[in-house]
Each structure stands twice: as C-alpha cells, then as structure tokens.
Amino acid sequence: MEHELKEFIKKCDIAIKQEDFDTLMNYYTDDAILVVKPGMIARGKEEIKTAFIKIAKYFNNTLIPTQGEMIVLEAGDTALVLSQTFLEANKNDNEFSMDRRATYVFKKTPQGHWLCSIDNSYGTDLISK
Numbered sequence: 001m002e003h004e005l006k007e008f009i010k011k012c013d014i015a016i017k018q019e020d021f022d023t024l025m026n027y028y029t030d031d032a033i034l035v036v037k038p039g040m041i042a043r044g045k046e047e048i049k050t051a052f053i054k055i056a057k058y059f060n061n062t063l064i065p066t067q068g069e070m071i072v073l074e075a076g077d078t079a080l081v082l083s084q085t086f087l088e089a090n091k092n093d094n095e096f097s098m099d100r101r102a103t104y105v106f107k108k109t110p111q112g113h114w115l116c117s118i119d120n121s122y123g124t125d126l127i128s129k
Helices: 004-017 021-025 044-058
Strands: 028-037 040-043 064-075 078-088 099-108 114-120
Touching (some): 004 021, 004 064, 004 078, 004 099, 021 044, 028 044, 040 044
Parallel strands (some): 028 114
Antiparallel strands (some): 064 078, 078 099, 099 114
C-alpha cells in the first residue's frame, strides 16, 4: 500500500504546475522553510509563496514538477520523504540540475493531516563537496 504522503506530494506538484499558490500554502506549516536554492531559504508561508511566484517566473511559467521513486520514513507525527524529483520547463539555461534527490519533512497535525515543514528539493546536494 502506498503511503498517503505520495498522493499529498502529487497534489502539491499539481498546485505548482497550475500556479495555484494559495492552495499550495495550505500544505505547509506556518513556520515551514523552503530551500529556494543553495544558500537561499524562504521562511513561513508568506515568503514561501513569494518564492514560488518568483520560481514560476524564472521558469517562464512552464515549471512541471513530478516525483519518481519515493521512500517515506515515518516516526510518530513526523515523516521524512526521500524522493527522486524531476523538473521540466521551457528554459534551457538552468543553473541547477532538473533531476534531484529531494528531502522533505512533514508533520502530522492533531487532526491527522500532514503538512510540509521542510521542503528541500536539493537534498544532500546542499552539502559542499
């Protein structure tokens, strides 16, 4: 049986593709962080929404994220998701890889809903070599 977070992440990807950033913010904790790019982090829903708007513009409003293989490690109300993430866009001069090994951290609310608290599509690539 597939973990419910796989479907949750698929909904997030659809919201990003459709540039429905208001809906997307419903999937984040109030104090969430988004790794925009190495060295740049957006904190909280307002900054994250602004970052996604800028990311969409950077990719000429053609960004399509999808997930490949995904592993969910769950402990209590916390889950770590390791995911093969693919980004497609009509932009050829990308500074960073469009094929990534993302790491996401989710927290479960008292009502039983998952929310993303750490969104890091770069995964361990953030570590300098």
